[in-house]
Amino acid sequence: MLEISKQYNPKEVEDKWYKFWEDNNLFKAAANLDKKSFCIVIPPPNVTGILHMGHALNNTYQDILIRFARMNNFQALWMPGTDHAGIATQNVVERQLAKEGLTRQDLGREKFLERVWAWRQQYGSTIINQLKKLGASCDWQRTRFTMDEAYSQAVAEVFISLWDKGLIYQGDKVINWCPRCQTALSDEEAPHQELESHLYYLKYPFKDNASEFVTVATTRPETMLGDSAVAINPKDRRYKKFIGKTLILPLIGREIKIIADNIVDMKFGTGAVKVTPAHDPNDYALGKIHNLEFINIMNPNGILNNKAGRYQGLDRFKARQLILEDLKNLGLLEKIEPHKLSVGHCYRCHTIIEPYLSRQWFVKMKPLAKPAIDAVKKAKIKFYPSRWEKVYLNWMENIQDWCISRQIWWGHRLPVYYCNTCLQQADELTVNSEQLIVNKNGIIVSKTKPEKCPTCSSTDIYQDSDVLDTWFSSWLWPFATFGWPAKDEKIIKDLKYFYPTSALVTAPEIIFFWVARMIMAGFEFMKDIPFSDVYIHGTVRDIQGKKMSKSLGNIIDPLDVISEYGADALRFSLVSITSTGQDVFLSKEKFEMGRNFANKIWNASRFILMNVSEQALVNIEASKLNIQERWILSRLNNCTARVSKQLKAYEFSESAKQLYEFFWHEFCDWFIEIAKEDIASGRQMTKAVLVLCLKEFLKLIHPLMPFISEEIWSRLPNVTSSIMIEPYPVSNAKLIDKKIDREMEFFISLISRVRNLRVEASIEPQKPINCLVSVDSKKDLEFLESLSAKFKQLTKSETTTFAIKIRRPTKAIASAESGFTIYLKLEGTTDIANQLSKLEKQIDLLEQSIKNTSDRLENKEFLKNAPEEIVNQQEEKLETDKNTLEKIKQIYNALRD
């Protein structure tokens, strides 16, 4: 046993056990009708991803749930996989190409995609390997990728199904456009951030009188090049008379009309608003209603085009500066005011979004949202913490159509084909007020390329070049990972068994992107919820509360923490620090807690293993247990009950604290210390209890700290199989003994008092003392006498006398609590003044407390309203306080004399 090192070294342990678990297929889960299923689908990390603290937290929770369920005899499946992450991945590969001086256009679509697949081949499993370091017990043989052939079939199937139902349409709309990525984005992909900007007041002269103007206010002056009207509110007295008049658009010289619309806010700016239908969603609506010209002034890359006159070729922000200068020179810039505005930013590259008119594909969301709203309202799906339900419902009830087409190459290409012949014959596609394409001629939606056009039999057919939003594949994750819509027997069996899944664990920023859409897809395609519980955890931040990001340089790399402190330390620290749903502020030092705890577990185990031989342990018989053994079993079962309850309720940090408290402060601090002498004297029952407690504790902690628990487990006598497949401990209520708990509390406070007295009296730590304990009742006396050897051992006293109400010995210092007074024979000098002041303080506190309590008990309202239990409690408290006060006063008076 001596080969066990003094310090726990996770490096020697973790990889070994992970390999063992994988080699023995312990993460594997197939449909098994003899067991209940428990399934979690992993939030698929991006293939470009590297493990960060957010992943560490997210996956630790999932692993805890899965391991807990597995040990509770569920058929537990954690379905892993990665997401192709369209824009993100394309950006990574394009950056790589740029280093070679190439663009994706240089390669062409096909060659570029080959490059991406090659990249994926090389780096795509990085994050999977990192999850393994964390201890994630996913069924890796099932690992899915959103661009797998089967998965892509599911995506196409879904597109076609929605198209057939009229829920997908192509339309011209002002959408969020990223000029850097050069693609459309959904509203969720263009989060707004507030900027300190300006409101510019521009003067537009009248056609018939160039010395008169209408002043408009705008935050994006460059868009004036595309103006096709100025709008005012018809009720606005200032402008009423101008309705229908013509203005000359400065710099461009185009004639534009003044129109009236109720949408215009008279109080904002000047009350007159420039209308740019191709570059603003509101103006677009106005343009539709008033039949205005849609003038697109910009190329997809944010450079102004030939509609921009002499500003053609300039970047949108350079053009803004120049236009302002020019207007100023012409005397047409009235003023500039500081103005806060919130602007959309590309969620991938943070470039400012351009509202941009283009033809895109959309999903009509309102019909999909309905069952998804009901499911949450009727609690078929529950959020933890529940406050997220409101956020979810608010979004769902105001849901907008979803722009799903992206002008990039990496992703699922739209299963849409165009017949050139039909398109040429068809009139320009007309769009009705709902943005639905009315004339579908020429559009063919199909899983594979049709050989000829079903309408005209032409073979001049080409595929739409757009790909689908990444989330258009992710929203199918809970069932497409099982192989839906294929009809193989195995796939159907698995789906039926594991779907709906049990819990989904994710961060709040993913609720709209993914959680909400999965719920909608679940109802639409599986006719059922995708999961019943959604656990939303907080965001991991640095110690100043900032999000961790590479650019801020405030990242704590989980892999560093693992290599320095171990995966168990990482997991345990994260979970204990993070309270339900709150953001967590991290610094490296915080992981010391987990490391220290692992080390404590290690050393306590080392101690037990050094003292327990390989021989068969005696059976534990309740009747043969002594007080401390009964006590620790009571505490163990109390802990077991609470931890199980907490894990079922997603109270992870509570369970971590519970386990920490039990193991460190009850088992190690008291039981092992007390047990040392019993071990020395060869008491077999104590050894059996030690081993039992350790075993049960290891099982309890295993979901949180899988590696160290497995390592120690494997070293225990008579252990042959993995702790992973042990049944999770169940609390035995009969062993929870409140009376013993109270008695031990009494004993513990007695020991603490003695130790405290020692320090106060400056008695050297090792010096044996003579201790007299006076108790109030015979019952207490008997109890203490049964523990008298332990008392001596723990207080290092040479002689100990217990008695009922002894008289105070001369030359002694003393200390008291309600049930006892302790006297230490005084030798040499002691700091009496210090003693007195301590006692005075104690007296003050007690007197205050007694006053409060008796006031309460004299209050008739209190007696009338408070439950009996509380009244009794207060009466008891008054008694014990009085009792203690009396004792302390005696000590005080004696000492003073």
Add this chain to the structure above:
RNA sequence: GGGCGAUUAGCUCAGUUGGUUAGAGCACCUGCUUUACACGCAGGGGGUCAGAGGUUCAAGUCCUCUAUCGCCCACCA
């Protein structure tokens, strides 16, 4: 403009349905090479629970308002 969260010890945070003297980890102070562990042991100091009002026999906990910080949503050009 709406919504949510936070404000408790020097720091980071717990505190279940209101009910004894408000807890933990870290940091701090005093001791300790006590043969499991200094990543440790023993003892200790430290809080007007952001502020104001209210409900109640009883408020850190419930209600209202205020302040500060943070996050999310929203087509104020």
